[in-house]
Amino acid sequence: MKRLPLPRPLIESLVTISIGLVAGALLMLLFDYNPVQAYRALFVGAFGSLEDILETLAFATPLMLTALTFAVGVRGGLFNIGAEGQMYLGAIGATFVAGLLPLPPGLHLAAATAAGMLFGALWAVPPALLKAWRGVHEVISTIMCNWIAFYLATYLAINFLAEPGRAERTAPALVTARYPVLTEDASLTAAIFVALAFCLVVYLYLWGTRAGYELRLAGENPDAARYAGVKGGKVILLSFAIGGLAAGLAGATQIIGRPPAWSLYATLGNVITLGFDGIGVALVGRNHPIGGVLAAVLFGALAHGGRFMEYHAGVLSELVRAINGLIVITLAVPELWMLARRRFSR
Amino acid sequence: MSPQPRVEMRGIHKVYPDGTVALRGVDFRLQQGEIVGLLGENGAGKTTLMKILSGLLRPTRGEIMVDGRLAHFRNPSDALRVGIGMVHQAFNLVPPYTALQNIVLGQEGAGPLASFRTDEPRRRVAALLTETGLEIPLDDPVESMPIGVQQRVEILKTLYRGTSVLILDEPTSALAPVEVHDLSQFLKRLRTGGKSVVFITHKLKEVLELSDRVVVLRNGQVTGEIATVQATPEGLAEMMVGRKVVARVSRAARPPGAPVLVVRDLRAANDQGASAVKGLSFEVRAGEVFGIAGVEGNGQSELVQALTGLRPPTGGEITLDGTRLLNLNPLELYRRGLGHIPEDKARFGLALNFDLAENSILSRQGERTFLGALGRLNWGRILAYARDLVERFKVLAPNVRTVVRSLSGGNQQRLLVGRELSKQPVVIVAVHPTRGLDIASTVYIRELLMQMRDDGKAVLLISADLDEVLELSDRIAVMYEGVFIGTAKTEEFTREEIGLMMGGITPKGSAYETPASAPAAD
Numbered sequence: 001m002k003r004l005p006l007p008r009p010l011i012e013s014l015v016t017i018s019i020g021l022v023a024g025a026l027l028m029l030l031f032d033y034n035p036v037q038a039y040r041a042l043f044v045g046a047f048g049s050l051e052d053i054l055e056t057l058a059f060a061t062p063l064m065l066t067a068l069t070f071a072v073g074v075r076g077g078l079f080n081i082g083a084e085g086q087m088y089l090g091a092i093g094a095t096f097v098a099g100l101l102p103l104p105p106g107l108h109l110a111a112a113t114a115a116g117m118l119f120g121a122l123w124a125v126p127p128a129l130l131k132a133w134r135g136v137h138e139v140i141s142t143i144m145c146n147w148i149a150f151y152l153a154t155y156l157a158i159n160f161l162a163e164p165g166r167a168e169r170t171a172p173a174l175v176t177a178r179y180p181v182l183t184e185d186a187s188l189t190a191a192i193f194v195a196l197a198f199c200l201v202v203y204l205y206l207w208g209t210r211a212g213y214e215l216r217l218a219g220e221n222p223d224a225a226r227y228a229g230v231k232g233g234k235v236i237l238l239s240f241a242i243g244g245l246a247a248g249l250a251g252a253t254q255i256i257g258r259p260p261a262w263s264l265y266a267t268l269g270n271v272i273t274l275g276f277d278g279i280g281v282a283l284v285g286r287n288h289p290i291g292g293v294l295a296a297v298l299f300g301a302l303a304h305g306g307r308f309m310e311y312h313a314g315v316l317s318e319l320v321r322a323i324n325g326l327i328v329i330t331l332a333v334p335e336l337w338m339l340a341r342r343r344f345s346r
Numbered sequence: 347m348s349p350q351p352r353v354e355m356r357g358i359h360k361v362y363p364d365g366t367v368a369l370r371g372v373d374f375r376l377q378q379g380e381i382v383g384l385l386g387e388n389g390a391g392k393t394t395l396m397k398i399l400s401g402l403l404r405p406t407r408g409e410i411m412v413d414g415r416l417a418h419f420r421n422p423s424d425a426l427r428v429g430i431g432m433v434h435q436a437f438n439l440v441p442p443y444t445a446l447q448n449i450v451l452g453q454e455g456a457g458p459l460a461s462f463r464t465d466e467p468r469r470r471v472a473a474l475l476t477e478t479g480l481e482i483p484l485d486d487p488v489e490s491m492p493i494g495v496q497q498r499v500e501i502l503k504t505l506y507r508g509t510s511v512l513i514l515d516e517p518t519s520a521l522a523p524v525e526v527h528d529l530s531q532f533l534k535r536l537r538t539g540g541k542s543v544v545f546i547t548h549k550l551k552e553v554l555e556l557s558d559r560v561v562v563l564r565n566g567q568v569t570g571e572i573a574t575v576q577a578t579p580e581g582l583a584e585m586m587v588g589r590k591v592v593a594r595v596s597r598a599a600r601p602p603g604a605p606v607l608v609v610r611d612l613r614a615a616n617d618q619g620a621s622a623v624k625g626l627s628f629e630v631r632a633g634e635v636f637g638i639a640g641v642e643g644n645g646q647s648e649l650v651q652a653l654t655g656l657r658p659p660t661g662g663e664i665t666l667d668g669t670r671l672l673n674l675n676p677l678e679l680y681r682r683g684l685g686h687i688p689e690d691k692a693r694f695g696l697a698l699n700f701d702l703a704e705n706s707i708l709s710r711q712g713e714r715t716f717l718g719a720l721g722r723l724n725w726g727r728i729l730a731y732a733r734d735l736v737e738r739f740k741v742l743a744p745n746v747r748t749v750v751r752s753l754s755g756g757n758q759q760r761l762l763v764g765r766e767l768s769k770q771p772v773v774i775v776a777v778h779p780t781r782g783l784d785i786a787s788t789v790y791i792r793e794l795l796m797q798m799r800d801d802g803k804a805v806l807l808i809s810a811d812l813d814e815v816l817e818l819s820d821r822i823a824v825m826y827e828g829v830f831i832g833t834a835k836t837e838e839f840t841r842e843e844i845g846l847m848m849g850g851i852t853p854k855g856s857a858y859e860t861p862a863s864a865p866a867a868d
Contacts, residue, residue, distance in 0.1 A: 210721045213704070213711050221697040226656060227688065228709035229677020 009286045012334050017298070020327030027323055028315065038313035038323075045308025046301035054186035058258065060293075060300030061192045062087070062271075064199055065250035066278025067285055067292035069243035073138075074287045074339070075206060076239030077219035082127055082142030083247040084275025085149030086120040090251025091271050092153050093119030095161050095264050098173035098256045108176040112256050113194065113249065120248015121241050123149060128240035132233035138240075146275070150268065157266050172262040179257035191257025196293065198249060202242060203289035215239055250274060283332035295331075302327065350414050351375045352542050353399065353430065353511055358408035360394050360566075366755060368394040370566040371408070376511065381533055381543045383557030383574070385550070385586055387641060387810055387848075389781060390563040392546045396513045399544075400432035401425030431509035435516050437500045441489035445482050446471060449503045474505055479535050494525035501532075512536065514545040518552055530556050548586075548641045550579045550849035564588050583845030587812045595792040595817055598800065602820065603632030606804035607653075607773045612662035614645075614652040622648040624828035625662065630773065630804040635795065637807045637819030637836075641848050645828040646808050647689060650777050653806075654686045655679045656694070666773060680709060685771030687763055689778050689808070695762045698751040702743055705750050706732040706765055739764030740790065756787035763791050773804045780814060792818060812844060826850050 025035035046056045066083040073080030094116035097103075103111055127141035161170040179189035206212035218225040218235040225232070254271045255264055264271065281299050285291030302324045309315045315323075353376040360369040369391045376382055386392045397403040399410065401419030410417045412428045419425045422432070439448050450467040471484065480498050488496055497517065504512060518526050533543055533556060547553055553560050553574070560577055562570035562585040570585030607630040616622040622645040630636040640646060651657035653664060655676040664671040666682055676686070688694035696705050707716050707728055716731070718724045732746040741760045743753055750758055763779065776795060780788040795818060799805050809815050815822055816836060823833040824847040831847045832839070846852070 208722055208725075210711050210717055210723060213707075213723060217697055217700070217708065217711075220699055221693070223693045224695065224697050224708060227654075227676050227686070227694045228711065229675050229680070231675075 009288075009291065009334075013284065013286070013291075013295075013331065016331045016334060017327070020330035023326045023330060024323035027326060028319070031316075031319060033313060033315050033319070038309045038315050041308040041312035042302070042305040044305075045312070046305030051183065051185040052304065054182060054188040056297065056300040056304045057192055058186060058188040058300070059303045060296040061188075061195050061253050061257070062250040062274045063278055063281045063299050064293045064296035065195050065246045065253070066275045067281035067296055068199055068202055068246040068278075068289055069250075069275070070279045070282035071285065071287040071289060071292055072202060072206070072215075072239050072242045072246070074282070075219045076215045076235050077222060078131070078236065078239055079139050080124075080127075080142055080240060080243050081139060081276070081279060082124060082145050082240075083243065083250070083278050084273070085142070085146035086123045086244045086247035087251040087271060087275040088149040088153040088268060089123040090116040090120035090248030091255050091264050091268075092156055092161070092251075093117075093248065094177075094252035094255040095157070095170045095173070098177035099161060099171035099263065102174060103176065105176040108174065109179065109256065112173065112177040113252055116252025116255070117245045117248040120246070120251060121244035124240040124244025124247070125237075128237045131240075132236045153264075153268060154266065157264050157268070161264070162266070163263065167266060169261065169265045170263045173256045177256050178262060179253075181259055187259050189253075189257040189259070191253040194257075195249065195253060198246060199289045199293050202246070205242075206289070211238065247275060247278075250278070280328050280332055283335040284328065286335055298331075299328075349377070351411075352378045352380075352413065354411040355395070355399060356409050356411070358395065358398060358410075359406045360391070360398065360403065361406045368566055369398075369405070372563070372566070372568055374399075374561060374568070376542050376544060378510075378542055379537050379540050381537055381545070381556060381558045383553035383560045384544055384546045384563065385548065385553050385560055385582060386563035387548060387586060387812070389565075389810065390586075391566040392563050393515055395563065396432060396515065396544060396546060399425070399511075400430055400513055402432070426507050426509065429508060429510040430513070431504035431507060431511070432513035433497070433500050433504055433515065433517065437496055439488045439496060439499060439503075442487050444485050444487055445491070445495075445499045445502075446484040448488055448499055449506050451503075453507060471502065471506065474502060477535075477539060478502075478505070478532060480532060494528070497525075497529075498532075510540070511542045511544070514543065516547060517545050518547065518549065526552070548849065550582050550586075550846070550851060553577075553582065554579065562586055579846055579849070579851055580842050583842050583849060587841060587845040587848070595789065595796050597635075597796060597818065597820070600633055600800065600820075602634040603802060605629040606632050606667055607806065608663075608665045609653070610663045612649070612652060612664065613660045614648040614657055615660050616645075616648055621660070622828050623652060623659075626828075626830060627662075628823060628830070628833070630806050632804050633799055633802045634820045635799050635805040635807055635818045637809065637815035637822045638825050638830075639809065639812055639815040639822055639844055639848060640825035642810045644825045646777070646810075646825055649825075650686075650689065650775060650808055653775055654684065654688075677709065677712065680769060680771075683770075683772030685766040685769050685774040687766050687774065687776040687779050689781075691758060691762050696750055696758060699749060701749050702736065702741070702746040702753075702761060703728050703732040705761060706735050706746070708765070710765070710769065735761065735764045735768065738768075739794075756783045759783055759791065760787060763794060767794060767798060771803065773806065774798055775806045775808070777808045778810060779807070780811070781809075812841065812848070816841065816844075824848060 028035040028038055045052060047053055066087060069083035070080060094112045097115040098112035123145060127138050127145055130136035130141050131138050157170050158167060163169055163171045179191040182188045206216060214230040215235050215238055217228060218230050218232060251271060261270055281295045282292055285295035306320045306324055309320045310317050355372065355374040358369050358372045361367050372395055374395060384392045394403065398405050401422040401424050417428060446468060449471055475482065480502065482495060482498050488499055517529060536543055545556065554577060557574045560572050560574055560582060561568060562582065564586060569588055610627050612623055612626045613621065614623040626649065638646060648657060652659040655674050658673060666684060669682060671679060692698055697708065710716065716724055716728050729746055736743060736746060739760045741757050743757060779795065780791050795805055807815060807818055819836050822836050822839055823830040824844055826847060831852060
């Protein structure tokens with residue numbers, strides 16, 4: 001088995017994290033806040049107690065999956081930014097099976113999870129086919145699919161899946177279809193194990209199988225892939241399908257693996273932007289499935305701990321988001337730089 | 347000695363970051379009002395030298411004097427400031443813009459709307475047109491113009507920036523014969539106007555027609571410099587192809603076997619859809635090296651890609667050991683015994699960001715040996731195989747998990763050649779197999795190819811390096827504009843004859859005429 005290509009990227013990431021924190025500190029100084037106090041609040045908020053750590057991981061769970069969607073795309077030479085829409089459909093699939101289909105315990109949970117993944121993967125198929133057959137650029141098609149998915153999901157949620165008498169959200173997942181909550185004080189559920197397992201499987205697939213090798217080869221050097229007899233269309237389909245499964249699972253985890261709602265809000269408010277956030281997570285994680293997990297934890301920490309910057313250091317919430325954004329931008333620079341170089345050197 | 351030169355380059359060396367040595371101490375001089383033809387084979391360093399003069403590349407060593415003063419160009423704008431401008435082979439035009447907009451682009455003057463408010467640019471361009479005698483429909487979009495006119499736009503764009511030293515990279519490669527004539531008229535007018543011109547070419551006929559003086563480069567060095575009136579095609583051809591002192595690989599006499607690879611009336615188009623391979627027929631026999639010589643861009647790439655499944659042919663037939671091969675993908679071809687050392691190893695043959703082990707199974711990734719259950723890669727076997735390749739083909743690398751990008755060109759090529767030869771092919775198609783390699787690797791790879799031949803394999807060698815073709819081949823064909831301008835046993839050709847044919851002139855002295863009207867695109 002191939003060793004993780006970690007050391008150097010990890011060091012680079014740590015350096016950029018520090019740069020990002022310094023940049024954020026400068027921004028806070030500019031607005032007369034105390035950065036030491038604020039970062040202390042951030043860190044303690046994210047990792048200060050077991051509950052906080054679990055809450056951070058709850059935020060990280062869907063992100064590691066949507067990051068995987070983008071990462072598998074890049075590894076196969078695609079710029080798949082359709083995780084957002086695929087994730088909505090995954091949430092719809094899970095909502096339908098979990099809320100409206102009474103099934104025996106055990107099977108119900110598995111079926112709801114599978115439905116989410118399947119819906120996500122199916123939503124990834126049209127852009128994949130358009131790309132493979134007609135050369136339609138995936139950025140265009142996935143953005144379009146994202147919007148279609150947004151309105152489709154809203155429509156389905158309001159008209160078919162809504163909880164009777166409560167139009168603002170869908171029928172909650174039946175108890176048989178819920179991932180067990182790990183502790184009463186945090187919203188983390190066992191869904192994280194499924195997410196981690198999926199990331200691991202994809203990692204093993206990419207570096208340990210022939211199909212994964214061919215996918216990475218096509219992304220790395222399409223001409224060499226042709227020379228090696230790799231079929232471009234197959235790679236596109238595979239890469240999209242894996243990405244769709246991951247995004248669908250991300251959506252599902254927010255319905256059947258995230259208290260207290262256990263349902264989809266009609267505004268999609270409890271899932272919105274998780275797919276797009278995954279792009280940043282993937283870039284920080286160097287488009288590597290395992291790197292994505294680590295980066296997702298970091299993003300989870302920023303999301304959960306960021307709230308404490310507001311409580312304890314009085315930093316305005318807008319500024320908290322700006323600081324988080326700054327850190328993310330600095331983190332993404334090395335990978336963005338490499339992506340750009342690869343694109344323009346061709 | 348003549349008066350002070352307009353431009354003088356002294357002792358120019360250029361080593362590319364990947365270690366390729368492109369120029370080894372070149373002196374080059376250009377007088378005012380002079381047209382110099384810069385002649386040489388591919389890879390001789392012509393374009394590198396001119397890119398240095400135009401500020402696009404920096405020399406590793408050496409200096410440039412302009413009007414007797416030392417000049418340091420950090421970028422093309424610095425060179426333009428002293429009047430040196432280059433027109434590249436691939437044009438830099440904005441297709442939907444008009445000719446005028448393209449010419450003026452970037453030179454509109456101050457203010458965001460300066461140019462399109464006044465008629466000043468139009469007047470200046472019109473004056474340039476009168477001065478140079480060029481005709482261009484200024485208000486037509488560039489994309490609607492034929493290549494020859496686009497080239498004029500590109501040239502005018504350079505002149506508009508005040509260029510008095512004009513460098514043209516292969517200006518005739520895309521032109522029809524009539525357009526070549528126009529270009530020659532135009533160059534002469536420029537000369538009358540006191541401007542200096544350097545044009546890069548590998549065509550003997552053109553250099554004789556267009557230039558005042560010829561400078562010949564070979565392998566990064568000047569091998570000849572002669573006033574055009576004193577030059578003969580034979581003399582130039584010899585300077586261009588020369589004789590290299592490399593340890594020669596011996597080729598034992600050996601009766602060739604049965605034809606293995608048979609090609610009949612093969613046709614293929616280039617990326618622009620123009621016909622590039624115009625009905626080639628040949629065969630390669632077991633235990634023989636069939637060499638195709640010729641300057642690059644005469645259809646060799648398209649021929650190779652058609653043979654190896656990377657480009658669908660537009661007609662003709664290919665058989666290997668009697669089985670038809672047309673329209674198979676590279677992997678299926680390889681299973682039938684076709685090995686391929688591609689011309690651009692970084693593009694086709696290797697994935698540079700993959701490590702040696704991963705590259706060692708490129709195109710063999712589907713073989714049982716390297717797979718376990720469920721399509722899993724058997725890394726144990728792959729690593730062992732990679733180590734074996736590294737050892738057998740003397741690849742210098744820290745270990746097989748090293749990223750291939752960090753290897754030298756010679757070691758990358760050893761890995762690639764080793765991989766292809768270890769597939770036990772029946773036919774091997776080797777394209778520029780030693781380009782850019784150091785001498786040790788060059789000799790080693792040539793010996794390997796010879797060994798393949800002696801083992802009874804059929805070897806098709808395509809190379810722009812004439813020495814290589816002469817040294818290894820049993821039979822030689824010279825390719826020019828999509829056809830074989832001559833084919834014979836190696837002993838039946840003299841080097842000079844081949845040199846002439848590479849420049850498009852058949853040995854009888856008559857210039858070779860292209861059969862089809864479509865010009866071969868580079």
